[in-house]
Amino acid sequence: MAVDLQAAGGGPVLSIENVDVRFGGIHALKGVSLTVNAGEICGLIGPNGAGKTTLFNSITRLSTVTAGSIRIHGRAIEAVPARRIIGLGIARTFQNLGIYGAMTVLENVMLGAHHLTGGRFVEAMLRPGRARRVESETEQHCRAILEDFNLSGVAEAAAGSLPYATQKRMEIARALASRPTVLLLDEPAGGLTHGEVAEFGELVSRVRDHHGVTIVLIEHHMGLVMSLCDRVEVFHLGRNLASGTPAEVKANPDVIDAYLGRAR
Numbered sequence: 001m002a003v004d005l006q007a008a009g010g011g012p013v014l015s016i017e018n019v020d021v022r023f024g025g026i027h028a029l030k031g032v033s034l035t036v037n038a039g040e041i042c043g044l045i046g047p048n049g050a051g052k053t054t055l056f057n058s059i060t061r062l063s064t065v066t067a068g069s070i071r072i073h074g075r076a077i078e079a080v081p082a083r084r085i086i087g088l089g090i091a092r093t094f095q096n097l098g099i100y101g102a103m104t105v106l107e108n109v110m111l112g113a114h115h116l117t118g119g120r121f122v123e124a125m126l127r128p129g130r131a132r133r134v135e136s137e138t139e140q141h142c143r144a145i146l147e148d149f150n151l152s153g154v155a156e157a158a159a160g161s162l163p164y165a166t167q168k169r170m171e172i173a174r175a176l177a178s179r180p181t182v183l184l185l186d187e188p189a190g191g192l193t194h195g196e197v198a199e200f201g202e203l204v205s206r207v208r209d210h211h212g213v214t215i216v217l218i219e220h221h222m223g224l225v226m227s228l229c230d231r232v233e234v235f236h237l238g239r240n241l242a243s244g245t246p247a248e249v250k251a252n253p254d255v256i257d258a259y260l261g262r263a264r
Helices: 052-059 105-111 121-126 128-148 164-176 194-211 222-228 246-251 253-260
Strands: 012-023 026-037 041-045 067-072 090-092 182-186 214-218 231-236 239-244
Touching: 012 052, 012 214, 026 052, 026 067, 026 214, 026 239, 041 052, 041 194, 041 222, 052 090, 052 182, 052 214, 090 164, 105 128, 105 164, 128 164, 164 182, 164 194, 194 214, 194 222, 222 246, 231 246, 231 253, 239 246, 239 253, 246 253
Parallel strands: 041 214, 041 231, 090 182, 182 214
Antiparallel strands: 012 026, 012 067, 231 239
16 A cells, blocks of 8 residues: 655655766666655666666666766765765665675675774774674664565575575565665566565565655566656657556557557
């Protein structure tokens, strides 16, 4: 069930205005605009090559914006180094799982909070007590996420030994460990069975409701998108094609022609 956006704050968290991205002679994004409000689950759909993942790469600074503006909580980020994006409250998963199979589930999830605890070698040497306290607090935070995701029982198991659907849940748990305000999910239901997709939709909804995270997801599973998202943005050939509630998008003639297909 969708949250009350006004009660959740309702204001823009992510604002994208007239963004262009070029790769040599390829014009991957052409004047794309998008606003995502606090508490929303916003779905991005469109054919392969429509520019959806390029937009995620632009938000996380893996792709360079050649024109336009991307703002998080009103702050322009198109010049922020990629390594600092997570510190601004943006976390992301990828189409291909990026897990460390030999490490435990807990260790993988704690990597998500590395920017909160890592890179302070001198401080750890001079104030070891504080460093141990921060590490302990981070572990407790990550264990609480694992419990919420029903992963406590495999916290000490090697991540590579787990079923694919469990690894998918672990990847989102790791993203949450960074304490994001915006969570970008790139094809989170890819490779899951029909039953696992339904469970995954419930998980994503719970992440929004329990953790207060605004979610943007790219997904090809239309049943999941239409049942889960508050709003759907349709991309086609690097441009915005349509925007609206799931019902509005399903009935949009341009979307039917370009993507969903007409009934025969």
